[in-house]
Amino acid sequence: MTLTKIDLAEALYKKNDTMTKKEATEAVASFLRLSKNVLIGGDDLLMSGFGKFSVKEKKQRRGRNPQTGESLMLDARRVVTFHPSGKLRDRVNG
Template sequence: MTLTKAHIVEKLFAENLFTKAESAQIVETLFEIVKQTLENGEDVLISGFGKFSVKEKNQRRGRNPQTGEPILLAPRRVVTFKCSGVLRDKINAGD
């Protein structure tokens, strides 16, 4: 099952610390802060979870898969994620 924002809100609400509306606002605010930080080209480091970074991709040659025609792909920015050692260990502990 995929974890969605709605699932996160429900789990936060289930802890009985916040109302459902407050839980939704907290989750939305958190994701907005993360998005704004990444838009500014800054990294987001969450201890024990991982690091989100913005990387620059240079212009490169590619091809249209339907026609085989060569094309130039524009330079762009992409978000990468590297998980922390703690998270990696937890994921691999299930083996």
């Protein structure tokens, strides 16, 4: 199953009696926008009981085109990593 923004907004709307669908959709969009801005800024995003999103710097490195075997240099880049909390890991593993 894939969980989409629409699914999140719908679940938030159903759990909250005072919130309209539009407000639930805006709340989900605001949370995701805030989360993206934190990561773009290079900071960590820690959600207690869920996990931690971190931005890591990758150095330039040598790579290879698998189709041609040609050697090439891969640019330095930033990647987002996720480490689940112990509670989440325990729940997933039963």
